Amino acid sequence: MVTNRIDHTWGMVVDLDRCTGCQACVVACQAENNLAINEKSAFLEKRALEWIRIERYWEGEYPNVKARFIPIMCQHCSNAPCEPVCPVFATYRNDGGLNVQVYNRCIGARYCINNCPYQVRFFNFWHPTWPASFENYLNPDVTVRTRGITEKCTFCVQRLRRGELEVERRAGGRLNDQNMAERNYMPACVQACPTNALTFGDHLDPDTKIRPYFDDVHAHDIHHEQERTTRSYLLLEELATAPNVIYLKKVEPYPIGENEHNG
Amino acid sequence: MKPTANMIPLALVGLVVTAVVGFIVVVLLMSWFSNPPFGLGNAPPQPIAFPHTVHAGSVETGGVGIQCEFCHRNVTKGAAATVPAVETCVFCHKQINPENLVGDTAVNLVEVQRVVDRFADGNPIDWERVYRLPDHVRFIHEAHIRFLTQGEPRMAEIPLGGGGSRQLPMPVGQACSVCHGDVASMTEVQPQAGQSLKMGTCLDCHRQNNVATDCTICHK
Structure with missing residues (x-):
């Protein structure tokens, strides 16, 4: 039907060796995507809405201990467990390789939340509220989700649309394969990252920085993990969800505390 | 169970409940299928x-x-x-005002005087919105005008505003009338039949013109 469709597979590479756990991505995401302010009670009830969160864990035994951080957002799986369980087709994988949540179609069944192994889908248990002075800061390009629907990271698809519009405006015509590369699209978390731990791109594009990591992961699946030439690994790879977010981590042959040279 | 006199109130309650629920269902169906949401001629x-x-x-x-x-x-x-600011109106109505419009009708003079007064007071005019899309819809006028008014000469299927194929590019004024009707001939802007601006009308046009129909194109 749509002949001028341009295929993409947007993906992200998260370099955990660079992540300092500063939470800039979390704040940027909250601001960009109209997420309500998570108060302490929301965390205590485990109902905080964070499209990207930093998971912290400790490596080693005291005194040789190091804090490690993993930013976790929607993995935009190519084989997403959340999609087939939605009774109203409110979530699907689109042309851009994004796992899309259609808010106005969602009925709040929460099957997707229960089926997501990464726990990156969130249910609005309450109507989102902001202090009155914050309401003028809401992003007009993003819907304010109401109570009773599921929401998740969109890879800031509103920025993609804005980028496409700017390309069209400059070209004075419709988007095509040639002028596609001119747009400047990156999600808010990538833009905010001070150490460039997050890299974003279209891994069908041969020039993108993330291409070698995706090629490596695609060429060496989990059963050939040792043969990977880069530091890449996928979260919960054994579930075969085929995520489009790759994590880079140097796996130390001598973990902290077991080897005095590493202390 | 044999009918008794005690069951009359029960039957009455049943009738009332049925009537109320039926009324609500009919109202909901009518408001859903009314075209456009205000109803034709009710802007x-x-x-x-x-x-x-x-x-x-x-x-x-x-x-x-x-x-x-x-x-x-x-x-x-x-x-x-x-919608234009009062200043845009005054761009012309600085000259075309009741002082200069000697031969015009009284009604027009009153209305023009109102515009001039608003400018003098520094108050904006609270125009009522006629065409409104839901909050979760992203509609970019610019992109649609560009599709209709620029590019190589071509035929495009435009189902709104009469339907059938049209020669593109067309002038901007005509492009507006694709969704808004012939506003230039309306004393009072009213949505026209077949221009409800519901999702179906958007999708018809997108499908017939080979435009993407991904949800995230329009829904944000």
Whole structure:
């Protein structure tokens, strides 16, 4: 039907060796995507809405201990467990390789939340509220989700649309394969990252920085993990969800505390 | 169970409940299928009678033929078409005001005087919105105007505003009438039949013209 469709597979590479756990991505995401302010009670009830969160864990035994951080957002799986369980087709994988949540179609069944192994889908248990002075800061390009629907990271698809519009405006015509590369699209978390731990791109594009990591992961699946030439690994790879977010981590042959040279 | 006199109140309650529920269902169905949401010819009254016939109508029909994008300035530049500020009105009505309009009708003088007064007071005019899309819809006027008015000469299937194929590119004024009807001939802007601006009308046009129909194109 749509002949001028341009295929993409947007993906992200998260370099955990660079992540300092500063939470800039979390704040940027909250601001960009109209997420309500998570108060302490929301965390205590485990109902905080964070499209990207930093998971912290400790490596080693005291005194040789190091804090490690993993930013976790929607993995935009190519084989997403959340999609087939939605009774109203409110979530699907689109042309851009994004796992899309259609808010106005969602009925709040929460099957997707229960089926997501990464726990990156969130249910609005309450109507989102902001202090009155914050309401003028809401992003007009993003819907304010109401109570009773599921929401998740969109890879800031509103920025993609804005980028496409700017390309069209400059070209004075419709988007095509040639002028596609001119747009400047990156999600808010990538833009905010001070150490460039997050890299974003279209891994069908041969020039993108993330291409070698995706090629490596695609060429060496989990059963050939040792043969990977880069530091890449996928979260919960054994579930075969085929995520489009790759994590880079140097796996130390001598973990902290077991080897005095590493202390 | 044998019918007894005690069951009469129960039956009455049943009848009332059925009637109320039926009424609600009928109202919901009617409001869902009414076309457009206000109903045809039920757009809200404007604070100042602004006749598009006089301003946008062609010179032959007694108008002055101002282009749509002269007042709706942003329509070719951004998402919203925008309603003009009072200053835009005064751009012309500084001269065309009751002091100079000697031979005009009394009604027109009153309405024009209102515009001039608003400018003098520094108060904006609270125009009533006629076309409104839900909050979760992203509609970019600019992109649609560009599709209709620029590019190589071609035929496109435009189902709105009469239907059938049209020669593109078309002038901006005509492009507006694809969704808004012939506003230049309307004394009071009213949505026209077949131009409900519901999702079906959007999708018809997108499908017939080979435009993407991904949810995230329009829904944000």
